[in-house]
Amino acid sequence: MLFQHSKDRLVAISDGVFAVVLTIMVLDIKIPTGALSPAATHTLLQEIFTYLISFAVVAQYWQYHQELFGPGIQVPSSLYILNMDYLSLLCLLPFVTGWLKNSQTSRYAALAFAVVIALVDLCQLLMFKLIIRANLRPDQSLANHDHEEYRSAKVMVVISGLYLLVSLTYPHLLLLVIFAGLIFRAGTTWLLRRMTATA
Amino acid sequence: MLFQHSKDRLVAISDGVFAVVLTIMVLDIKIPTGALSPAATHTLLQEIFTYLISFAVVAQYWQYHQELFGPGIQVPSSLYILNMDYLSLLCLLPFVTGWLKNSQTSRYAALAFAVVIALVDLCQLLMFKLIIRANLRPDQSLANHDHEEYRSAKVMVVISGLYLLVSLTYPHLLLLVIFAGLIFRAGTTWLLRRMTATA
Amino acid sequence: MLFQHSKDRLVAISDGVFAVVLTIMVLDIKIPTGALSPAATHTLLQEIFTYLISFAVVAQYWQYHQELFGPGIQVPSSLYILNMDYLSLLCLLPFVTGWLKNSQTSRYAALAFAVVIALVDLCQLLMFKLIIRANLRPDQSLANHDHEEYRSAKVMVVISGLYLLVSLTYPHLLLLVIFAGLIFRAGTTWLLRRMTATA
Amino acid sequence: MLFQHSKDRLVAISDGVFAVVLTIMVLDIKIPTGALSPAATHTLLQEIFTYLISFAVVAQYWQYHQELFGPGIQVPSSLYILNMDYLSLLCLLPFVTGWLKNSQTSRYAALAFAVVIALVDLCQLLMFKLIIRANLRPDQSLANHDHEEYRSAKVMVVISGLYLLVSLTYPHLLLLVIFAGLIFRAGTTWLLRRMTATA
Numbered sequence: 001m002l003f004q005h006s007k008d009r010l011v012a013i014s015d016g017v018f019a020v021v022l023t024i025m026v027l028d029i030k031i032p033t034g035a036l037s038p039a040a041t042h043t044l045l046q047e048i049f050t051y052l053i054s055f056a057v058v059a060q061y062w063q064y065h066q067e068l069f070g071p072g073i074q075v076p077s078s079l080y081i082l083n084m085d086y087l088s089l090l091c092l093l094p095f096v097t098g099w100l101k102n103s104q105t106s107r108y109a110a111l112a113f114a115v116v117i118a119l120v121d122l123c124q125l126l127m128f129k130l131i132i133r134a135n136l137r138p139d140q141s142l143a144n145h146d147h148e149e150y151r152s153a154k155v156m157v158v159i160s161g162l163y164l165l166v167s168l169t170y171p172h173l174l175l176l177v178i179f180a181g182l183i184f185r186a187g188t189t190w191l192l193r194r195m196t197a198t199a
Numbered sequence: 200m201l202f203q204h205s206k207d208r209l210v211a212i213s214d215g216v217f218a219v220v221l222t223i224m225v226l227d228i229k230i231p232t233g234a235l236s237p238a239a240t241h242t243l244l245q246e247i248f249t250y251l252i253s254f255a256v257v258a259q260y261w262q263y264h265q266e267l268f269g270p271g272i273q274v275p276s277s278l279y280i281l282n283m284d285y286l287s288l289l290c291l292l293p294f295v296t297g298w299l300k301n302s303q304t305s306r307y308a309a310l311a312f313a314v315v316i317a318l319v320d321l322c323q324l325l326m327f328k329l330i331i332r333a334n335l336r337p338d339q340s341l342a343n344h345d346h347e348e349y350r351s352a353k354v355m356v357v358i359s360g361l362y363l364l365v366s367l368t369y370p371h372l373l374l375l376v377i378f379a380g381l382i383f384r385a386g387t388t389w390l391l392r393r394m395t396a397t398a
Numbered sequence: 399m400l401f402q403h404s405k406d407r408l409v410a411i412s413d414g415v416f417a418v419v420l421t422i423m424v425l426d427i428k429i430p431t432g433a434l435s436p437a438a439t440h441t442l443l444q445e446i447f448t449y450l451i452s453f454a455v456v457a458q459y460w461q462y463h464q465e466l467f468g469p470g471i472q473v474p475s476s477l478y479i480l481n482m483d484y485l486s487l488l489c490l491l492p493f494v495t496g497w498l499k500n501s502q503t504s505r506y507a508a509l510a511f512a513v514v515i516a517l518v519d520l521c522q523l524l525m526f527k528l529i530i531r532a533n534l535r536p537d538q539s540l541a542n543h544d545h546e547e548y549r550s551a552k553v554m555v556v557i558s559g560l561y562l563l564v565s566l567t568y569p570h571l572l573l574l575v576i577f578a579g580l581i582f583r584a585g586t587t588w589l590l591r592r593m594t595a596t597a
Numbered sequence: 598m599l600f601q602h603s604k605d606r607l608v609a610i611s612d613g614v615f616a617v618v619l620t621i622m623v624l625d626i627k628i629p630t631g632a633l634s635p636a637a638t639h640t641l642l643q644e645i646f647t648y649l650i651s652f653a654v655v656a657q658y659w660q661y662h663q664e665l666f667g668p669g670i671q672v673p674s675s676l677y678i679l680n681m682d683y684l685s686l687l688c689l690l691p692f693v694t695g696w697l698k699n700s701q702t703s704r705y706a707a708l709a710f711a712v713v714i715a716l717v718d719l720c721q722l723l724m725f726k727l728i729i730r731a732n733l734r735p736d737q738s739l740a741n742h743d744h745e746e747y748r749s750a751k752v753m754v755v756i757s758g759l760y761l762l763v764s765l766t767y768p769h770l771l772l773l774v775i776f777a778g779l780i781f782r783a784g785t786t787w788l789l790r791r792m793t794a795t796a
């Protein structure tokens with residue numbers, strides 16, 4: 001058989017798309033013209049804050065993607081399609097971020113943001129499921145770390161449901177809630193690892 | 200001989216171009232301003248639909264490209280030029296997609312889209328031909344899977360002829376026809392694989 | 399020693415820059431609005447022609463870069479800086495192409511284009527020199543193919559001098575001359591290889 | 598354990614981000630329209646100068662990054678997060694460069710530029726620290742070259758403090774000072790290597 005799937009290239013195209021998505025989000029920060037009035041400063045800081053949060057959101061997805069297709073993992077052929085679906089949704093993040101930033105109080109923008117996050121999270125969970133099924137031998141059980149990552153992918157789907165609720169009720173708080181979520185998750189992970197390390 | 204072609208780099212530049220093409224197409228979705236009137240919602244949904252279809256079109260090309268230059272394939276030196284021709288046409292897809300989206304009823308835009316698709320498909324078929332000729336030993340015949348992929352590349356050229364016809368007669372239906380084509384092809388592949396698996 | 403240069407990464411960053419440069423040039427093609435008048439058609443065709451030529455110019459540089467840092471080549475540490483200088487000039491190509499396209503009759507735009515081409519060619523020749531010096535053992539002489547590539551790099555510097563002359567005298571013909579040059583070089587290479595193959 | 602960090606991908610995403618950052622900075626050079634008046638020429642040269650300096654700044658960061666994660670280096674898992682923080686700050690460089698260019702005399706723009714440089718430098722120093730700690734065996738001491746690189750990372754933090762001072766006092770000189778700094782550092786390195794080589 002000449003034509004075979006190449007895991008290296010699945011990883012390469014994904015990293016390429018991640019890199020462009022991460023970088024083009026900075027183009028959304030408008031360069032201030034003239035003196036920095038208090039209002040202009042407020043807008044600028046809000047734009048930088050939005051950029052940093054959306055960067056963190058995409059960076060977090062990359063962290064999981066990078067482990068999901070890590071060294072030693074066998075990638076089943078269905079993942080080649082599913083990963084593209086995942087990337088097509090991920091590429092929508094700069095768009096919904098830009099929309100959210102331009103109209104922080106709009107329910108539609110917040111809803112669009114939350115829907116895209118929810119779809120990416122679902123896609124990610126499905127990829128976890130298929131990769132685990134393809135790589136775990138029947139007599140094997142998930143290692144602690146793998147279990148933790150899988151659970152994280154599930155928690156992210158639940159949290160994205162929460163984002164949907166927030167976007168429908170307090171749309172202007174969505175970014176703050178996502179920010180709090182990132183801090184909370186980072187803190188919990190750090191604490192759990194510290195506890196495991198000392199245990 | 201110091202200077203030799205590097206297949207790794209042919210693959211790297213191709214994945215880089217694919218990644219940028221996939222990602223910049225999202226920049227074409229205009230961020231809605233103000234409240235979402237029914238008309239604005241319609242435009243937005245149409246833009247997202249166009250984005251998803253063109254993403255799927257490029258992703259499909261990547262799937263074939265990835266197998267075409269997969270592990271174990273010897274790349275003849277003529278392919279180094281031909282692959283660049285292929286990429287130069289592929290890069291035109293964001294442009295023709297943007298044009299088609301802005302003037303869904305224009306025959307010119309639909310024709311330009313169909314012509315670019317047809318040229319990319321022809322280039323792809325030629326690459327299949329040259330790669331197979333360079334990698335198949337005289338006493339060897341194509342494996343089932345390879346045969347299937349090669350036939351797909353031929354079918355895509357035929358279908359692009361159909362797109363040309365549609366663009367000349369019902370230009371406003373082109374995207375829907377392409378969408379139907381993608382669904383049809385995905386369904387057929389899935390069915391054939393299922394039948395082969397149970398056979 | 400912990401910290402060492404990584405040839406893999408020199409190649410990766412170069413391919414990344416090449417991929418973005420190749421792709422963003424298509425963003426310069428303006429999407430036609432409304433019906434295609436003869437004048438609009440002319441502008442559009444001119445833009446596509448300019449895009450294809452500048453793509454071919456950059457693709458040609460990539461062909462040489464790819465062989466220059468091919469498998470088995472030892473990269474001296476000075477090349478890590480020089481390659482970045484080369485890339486910084488290469489990145490100017492979308493800018494000078496855009497300028498040239500917007501003012502096809504302007505001597506300044508043509509001159510800027512020719513100067514950038516000349517600088518990239520000089521940089522390329524210097525890289526060839528340093529790579530050959532670092533990789534050729536004293537008792538070794540260049541293989542035929544290597545000699546041919548090295549000579550090509552020299553010829554490109556000479557041709558860029560010609561472009562400078564054209565830009566100062568017939569600026570509106572520059573793109574056509576570059577197009578003719580590409581065709582001429584491709585034809586000569588093809589002929590030479592054919593003659594060598596039959597000899 | 599199925600899911601493991603992949604150093605290859607940390608390097609790939611970083612090179613991808615570096616490549617896009619390097620390339621999109623050229624989009625900031627505005628294409629001159631009409632004849633080149635002395636004022637327009639001045640603006641154009643200033644824009645090209647700004648582009649070349651910011652390219653050199655980012656290229657310098659890449660040089661260190663490339664050695665920092667070079668072949669043979671073990672990457673501790675905390676670096677996967679820290680590297681993303683580093684990249685998120687690095688991506689701000691096109692924005693602050695654009696701002697600085699548009700308002701060369703503005704204290705705010707110069708301050709923003711200097712703050713981003715200082716943060717990237719701090720991040721870089723921290724990465725050096727953690728990588729050295731994770732890779733140096735207790736009985737080992739840093740090789741001369743490693744020591745030199747580590748000291749450079751420290752010097753860059755000190756210099757970024759100087760940039761902060763300049764941005765507060767003579768904001769319009771910031772780019773020139775950075776340019777002088779690049780030349781000075783390049784000259785010193787060259788001199789030191791020459792002296793070491795002849796010693």
